[in-house]
Ligand code: SF4
């Protein structure tokens with residue numbers, strides 16, 4: 084390979100993020116999910132990821148999505164779109180220069196690849212919540228004790244005042 088050729092490769096790699104990517108964006112389907120808040124929604128997530136090649140993740144903008152890892156049928160063996168000129172709007176709107184699927188960093192904050200991931204996450208969450216609850220209970224107890232002390236002091240002051248004879 085000539086130096087000129089390898090330089091051109093580096094330059095094109097910089098210019099086009101799709102170079103050598105393997106068309107990752109054409110190999111999955113991601114659909115929005117509601118933020119899981121209830122026991123039922125967590126159970127649904129557990130059910131989703133119990134299926135092969137189905138992941139659920141929270142992206143960098145805190146949106147929840149379910150992704151199905153499956154190749155688009157219009158992808159050819161070289162990783163090119165067979166219907167490029169007629170590709171759907173969703174594909175046209177995917178901006179390669181803003182693409183994070185092929186980025187150096189993760190595109191998710193949390194990801195569940197199987198039911199065990201969800202169970203582990205919920206267990207950790209439970210432990211955290213318990214710790215938080217214990218901390219808040221301690222704080223409440225301390226506050227209650229402090230209030231009681233203040234009340235007692237006030238009562239003591241009034242008692243002493245009452246004992247002092249008035250002339
Ligand atoms: S848009 Fe992103 S994921 Fe798709 S081919 Fe280009 S770099 Fe790869």
Ligand code: SF4
Pocket residue numbers: 108109155156157158163164165166167170171174
């Ligand atoms: S239609 Fe073409 S651009 Fe769109 S996902 Fe399929 S292969 Fe990729």
